[in-house]
Amino acid sequence: MRLISIYFLVALVFLPNIVAAGIYRYVDANGGVHFTNVPTSSEYRFYRTEGDRYRLESLIAHSAETFQLDRALIKAVIKVESDFDPQVISKRGAQGLMQLMPETAVEVGVNNPFDPSQSIYGGSMYLRKMLDSFNRNLDYALAAYNAGPNAVRKYGGIPPFEETRNYIKRVRHYFDFYRRNESTF
Incomplete structure (x- = not known):
């Protein structure tokens, strides 16, 4: 019973972050648009949530x-x-x-x-x-x-x-x- 409670707590903590994961984008000097859910540089700006x-x-x-x-x-x-x-x-x-x-x-x-x-x-x-x-x-x-x-x-x-x-x-x-x-x- 206690193990189920721990999994439930972990799910409550991490699930909202998974469901509402952010999408980021940047436009390069040539006009190319790049998207990611894990920005690797400060050029990326928040675009929208996946939800x-x-x-x-x-x-x-x-x-x-x-x-x-x-x-x-x-x-x-x-x-x-x-x-x-x-x-x-x-x-x-x-x-x-x-x-x-x-x-x-x-x-x-x-x-x-x-x-x-x-x-x-x-x-x-x-x-x-x-x-x-x-x-x-x-x-x-x-x-x-x-x-x-x-x-x-x-x-x-x-x-x-x-x-x-x-x-x-x-x-x-x-x-x-x-x-x-x-x-x-």
């Missing part, structure tokens, strides 16, 4: 079901928009995982775009709205997500912006990747 992945998977699955979206599409948008960094702010002021502009965040009821649950829910809602607005045309919906629906309407399709055209290509690339590798982040 975050499972929480994000759950939030993505919930929003995918709620808004009838493919989970791989939501992941692809998050990857291209923020590279899964919930604290990122773009040069233009877009915020959070799904890079919601402040006006868009208000439109979809997001109070805190840095909260992953709000960002994923609001971004997914907006993505569904863009798909519905453009007759389920994925390229037009992605262009609207990136450049705004008025730009898509003005040009009668994908705007002639290099950034928007590259955005669509990148999202489609990751969409295909996540469809083939469902459990990958």
